Amino acid sequence: MLLALWGWGWGLWRGVLRLPQPLAGLQAGLCASAGMGVAVLALQVLAVSGWLRPGPVSALLLMGLGLAAWSLAAAWRQGGLPRWQRPPNLAASALRLGLVLAALYPTWLAPLTAPTAFDELLYHLPHAREWAQSGQLSVNTWLRYPWFPYNVELLFAAALQMQGELMVHLVHALAGWLCTWLVYQLGLRYASPWTACLASVFWLQLSAPWFGTAYIDLALTLFVLSASVATLLWLETQARGWLLLACAMLGLAVGSKYQALGYLPLFVAVWAWRERRPSRIAQGALAFALPCGYWYLRNALLTGDPVTPLGGPWFGFHDWNAWDYEAQFKDLKRVANWPHPLLWPALAALAWPALWRAQAGRWALGLGVYATLLWWATSHYDRYLMPVFPVLALLSATVLVQGLAGWAQRWPGAARPGTAAGSRRAVRPWVLGLLGLSALGLMGASAWNRGERYRPHIAVQPGGPPGYLAQRVQAYELLSRLRQREGLRAYQFALEGSLYYAPPHTRGEIFGPWRNHDYYGLPAAELAQRLHQQGFNTVLMRRDVAEAFGRDPAFSRFFELLDQDKDAQAFSLGPPP
Template structure:
């Protein structure tokens, strides 16, 4: 998809060709799969209760904040133009967007619910990987622990199934890379290392934060070589290192090389303090960091038992669990020292879920038989009730938002999307150039090239504090002919006594107002 988009061939024919090739490859692979046995009884019931709500969540129209702000708008531009481009009126125009290319492919096919299903599918694939890992590497009763690990992952990631984001995709690629590295010491291990590096590269081409895992990959390669013979053997293993570097770079180098060539910062805007800012400035950079700190929070309580994994000898003896704990601990430490923004830790959730389930099951298994069985029965009953309640509430919330017809979709958007009526009006009565304040969470439904954001050259704070005459002059000199304001988020702009002398009120939709710039005096 990346090569097709770079070449400007992003159209329905190329997308369907890629899908066809993928289906053929999947069909060949499925024939070789060993299908696991699912433990019957309450483990299967827990899996079903945890999975069911995630099947309904992605079926609603796009409503998630970041999806409407930049994920889907960028994808829409690529789908409409047929090639990758940098669209500076949208937030984060220089980010790596590997996974968003799949959203563009879905939009080429005319479906904007499909991006949410694509993102949700990465959560389901991750659950499958996690179940297989637990069944293969955990001690008895492995089926119970595998079901619990999968349930913990599905519960802790449940809010992401209704959004066209990339975080669960990154979790899937990293979990797959970890799985591949577990078998890299076997025959043909060099190819396994290259595959792991490639998967890590796909993830790094979807989110900057994955670059923080490169030291961990290097340490894993050193340790792998150490296990295979006396001494470090670095020189004799140079083909592995070069192959891993190339495999990692292949799926992500385009984004970083493009940024370096066009802006001087391969991780624009994160490297701005050292390499200089392009569209952002230092205040934007500091504002972004402060916003992350303002939303800092601790992980879900169900993940905390993982901390005890090294303390249990029965788990400490399993190499795969030791590796999982080291990787999860490294990712958690990087997250703790950087942002503590909850969603940024999501890629570590699968391994942490695996560890947490292993700890809980082993602790119960070590209790005397009768008390342990009674406690397990009580806990299972509580889990069934809790998952049933959470699932029912989630489905009840998702069901009214599923829109099978255009009329139902329009009703949902009118209720859920700020300024939807105004965006629809502007689609039918376009303005020459449009600026908005406080509506970045609905830009996907706005006319193309609607300017205005918290960050970048069109930042709100350069406009919203101006007096009415100066605001009119500045917008006019920039070519803007209309202004849309969310008065609940920018309450003072339109309340100025002279405001209506310079701006004509055209339409009101709740707290959102559309103004047209009056002719210059």
């Protein structure tokens, strides 16, 4: 799949953008990222037209592989394939490679576990499954956030058709691995090998919990990072291709999550500052709109709000109401926190004159400050800052590496006037080597422990090892039995975190038209009557909710226990009241 994505990216790279050969280094990572964007756009077309089927998806994969083979064969004939060159300091290079590989180890195992994370079971996977099963894009109003932009979930839908849920995890993880490659190459290009190594390790430490999920944050980070790198390369070269790539990658991000709209003012201001030609502006606007325009235009036409439900206070609410809107932001306040301390050294970069003098440093500092202030003023939830984790990790690593280098120069005997240069050269490798080996030992031990938590749960069979899902997914055993029953039309209370494993089209949510809030506190007779009127014949309740409803003496007259487990109970509805 990676090779196919790279092939699609190469087609865009050489055929439209006319950029340098993307066979190694920073360009190779950007090319694969661009290929993911081409795949998203192609899947949009297939899904809107009702052709999101295994046949067309396989054809896309084969076409990408053909393009990749063609490009590599052409490069081989022209002698343009990259060749390995022995690094000047093999021991230091091996140490850096060991640190990055150790940090990568848990991320190789995490995607191979069955889905258990809350949001992936709540709406990421359920939306993707609906499209994979129907072969077309639909608005699934019984699921949370049915009107969101869903570029990444289209990739998930294709992955479900091809190889199932583990392929979805691997698609998401691939975005994280591409981010790692880009971070390392940025460190090499603009700083030093040690900065590249340390920044990559920081990024992997911060993002590791999400490699085993079908969340979209790693893909969103990849798109924002690619847009940032392409913008930087455009600022350096003024080449049209870099500007178009930056616009397209930001469009992919905006088409993946509303949150990415917050980055748009900064990017537009930077682009407009350097580019005034109407033709270039029109081309950039088209490149931006192609990957994201469908979602916002659809919302505007069908709901009157291009960013529904977030625009409810201004455009009017569609399937949400004011209670939903307020409850969503209260939930964000509940999870508000601060970023990991690994990113805090980036604050010192603001007082680093060398960074302000360099184009890359100014862009990284400007993006980091803007994104952090935006995050602080809005969500204050660390996962929502993830799109700039790579940039902040690079800034933190730069501060630490340069600070350590300055400290080594002041080491006794290393920088004292009159000391021989040979002494200075002898001290630095000893200090850095000792620190590097210590870091490798600590990193290796930490990575091994984290990887061992995943290894016993690798899904060598559907659902993972016996009992794995039952231990980690609320009411999984009950929901599994109910899925075997025919004709269930279920409404659920407080089990939305297990919705992916519930019977098909189970209704019941915190927000939206099927909100639980409208049913809580109803007398048993009124609850049964309302559920009957809406076509339900079964109700699923978390055990504590069932106990609360069961305090009504009339509850047993209208609801008969159908099945239960330790977490929840299922009731069948009796005759209408």
